[in-house]
Amino acid sequence: MARYLPLISFKYAILAILLAAITVSSDDNTPIPESESGIQAWFNANVKPLASRKGTLNSSLEAAEANPKIIKVRQNGGGDFKTITDAVKSIPSGNKQRVILDIGAGTYNEKVIIPRDKPFVSFIGQPNSMPTLQYGGTAAQYGTVFSATLQVESDFFVASNMIFKNTAPKPDGKRKGAQALALRTGGSMAALYNVKMYGFQDTLCDDRGYHFFKDCYIEGTVDFIFGSGKSIYLNTELRVLAANELTVITAHARQKDSEDIGFSFVHCQVTGNAGNGKKALLGRAWMEMPRVVFAYSSMSEVVDPKGWSSNDHPEREGKVFFGEYKNTGPGAAPSGRVKYSKQLSAGDVKPYTTLGFIKGSSWLLPPPKL
Numbered sequence: 206m207a208r209y210l211p212l213i214s215f216k217y218a219i220l221a222i223l224l225a226a227i228t229v230s231s232d233d234n235t236p237i238p239e240s241e242s243g244i245q246a247w248f249n250a251n252v253k254p255l256a257s258r259k260g261t262l263n264s265s266l267e268a269a270e271a272n273p274k275i276i277k278v279r280q281n282g283g284g285d286f287k288t289i290t291d292a293v294k295s296i297p298s299g300n301k302q303r304v305i306l307d308i309g310a311g312t313y314n315e316k317v318i319i320p321r322d323k324p325f326v327s328f329i330g331q332p333n334s335m336p337t338l339q340y341g342g343t344a345a346q347y348g349t350v351f352s353a354t355l356q357v358e359s360d361f362f363v364a365s366n367m368i369f370k371n372t373a374p375k376p377d378g379k380r381k382g383a384q385a386l387a388l389r390t391g392g393s394m395a396a397l398y399n400v401k402m403y404g405f406q407d408t409l410c411d412d413r414g415y416h417f418f419k420d421c422y423i424e425g426t427v428d429f430i431f432g433s434g435k436s437i438y439l440n441t442e443l444r445v446l447a448a449n450e451l452t453v454i455t456a457h458a459r460q461k462d463s464e465d466i467g468f469s470f471v472h473c474q475v476t477g478n479a480g481n482g483k484k485a486l487l488g489r490a491w492m493e494m495p496r497v498v499f500a501y502s503s504m505s506e507v508v509d510p511k512g513w514s515s516n517d518h519p520e521r522e523g524k525v526f527f528g529e530y531k532n533t534g535p536g537a538a539p540s541g542r543v544k545y546s547k548q549l550s551a552g553d554v555k556p557y558t559t560l561g562f563i564k565g566s567s568w569l570l571p572p573p574k575l
Contacts, residue, residue: 233561237439237471239501239531244440244472248419251560252569263394263568265301266361269325273303275575280311289328289338290315298322307575308367310334316342321358321392327573328355330366332399339370345382350410353386360414362395365572370403375426378449386410390434397421398572404429405446411436411468412458415563424477428456428491435466437563441473445507447480453514455488457495467496467526469557475504475536484509490521498549498557500530508536513546530554 238247255262255270277284278292284307286292292306298320305327315338319326330336342352350356354371369387376383384407390397393414401422402409408425412432421441423430426448445452454475459466479485485507488497513527522545529539530549539548547553560566 233564233566234559236555236558237501241440241472241501248439248571252565252571254571261566262570266325266394266568266570269301269303269361270570273305273573275305275307277307277309278313279309280313284309288315289313289317293317293319293323293326296323296326300325303327303573305329305573305575308336310336312337312339314339316340316354316356318356319359319362319392324359324392325361326357326359327363327365328367329364329573329575330368332366335366335368335399335401337368337370339368339372341372342385343373343382344384344407345380349382349384349407350386350389350391350412352384352407353389353410355387356389356391357395358391360392360394361568362390362392363397363570363573364400365398366400368401368403371405371408373405375405375446376449390414390416390432394568396569396572405448407431415565415568417563417565417569425454426452428453428489430454430468431456431458431491433458433464433466434468435563436468437557437560437565438468438470438473441470443470443473443475443477445475445477445479445485447478448483452479452483452485453489454485455495455497456491457488457497458492459494459496460492461494464494467498467557467562469562470497470499470502471558473499473502475502475508475534477505477507479507486514487512488527489514490516490518490525493518493521494524494526496526498526498528498530498554499532500549500554500558502532502537504532504534504536506535508534510536510538510541512542514543515545528553528557 303325340354371385371387373385387402387404389410396417406427408429411434416436418438424444527546528549
């Protein structure tokens with residue numbers, strides 16, 4: 206038996222190396238660092254380009270990224286199309302290829318829908334001349350979730366260096382159906398980098414699936430981030446605008462214990478002015494069991510000391526999950542918070558500050574470079 210020991214030891218050594226490699230390559234469990242200065246290094250280490258991750262990503266995504274197609278959109282000619290709408294229409298149903306819309310500078314007055322059967326679409330602008338996609342649709346005209354200037358129904362959507370805006374007037378509390386979305390993410394595995402979203406009530410419908418927002422800007426008045434998504438917002442500014450009535454940032458739509466969804470805001474900045482000395486809530490229980498976490502975020506005086514609301518449903522107070530961890534600024538003081546919110550421990554918050562929250566290691570890629 207002695208002569209087989211080196212071989213057995215060698216096999217165990219190889220197995221140990223393989224296990225170590227698997228552990229090192231897994232980026233789902235590495236938490237976002239507490240220091241803001243470490244965000245980009247964390248991102249670079251955990252969201253690597255396709256070339257170094259082949260065989261570890263969603264198989265359909267890897268196949269789509271293998272041979273990307275670029276479509277140029279230029280308002281004044283010089284591209285393949287003059288409108289974003291026509292460029293999207295040119296993508297075949299059942300698309301299996303990454304299609305990158307290289308969108309030139311300018312303002313595109315269009316209401317765009319990316320259907321569910323057109324996955325792997327990217328909208329890419331330039332950071333020094335970000336194109337604007339805008340439209341003035343309202344809930345009265347289209348229904349709330351269908352009022353979005355950009356309605357993404359498909360999976361694997363990416364946007365970078367873009368502005369999405371709804372130009373409908375600010376709700377005055379009198380007009381019915383005044384809600385107006387800038388963007389609806391209705392497909393899963395969507396990533397948005399350096400995207401600005403402008404609106405008032407219901408600016409962003411973060412709906413259905415895993416989403417990742419980094420270096421973004423979102424402004425609004427009431428429930429301006431709402432929906433049933435499971436999303437991470439990283440280094441994103443949430444700007445509260447003055448409203449005639451209530452101002453609320455989030456309205457998460459979780460309704461049952463079985464729904465594994467939630468919003469996680471990490472290293473975000475809550476800014477703005479609610480108007481007339483009013484304060485803004487971080488979130489309210491629009492549905493029965495919302496799940497929202499803020500970690501390492503700065504909160505200005507615009508945030509109401511109470512922080513959160515049961516939305517006049519006291520029976521929901523024991524069902525909500527409103528969590529905070531190591532936030533800073535005058536709006537972050539825990540002393541005035543409602544009793545049913547939670548000041549989290551390091552162990553409590555970790556699941557909300559890793560890519561595992563959105564299963565990112567299987568689909569999240571850096572923004573494409575043109």
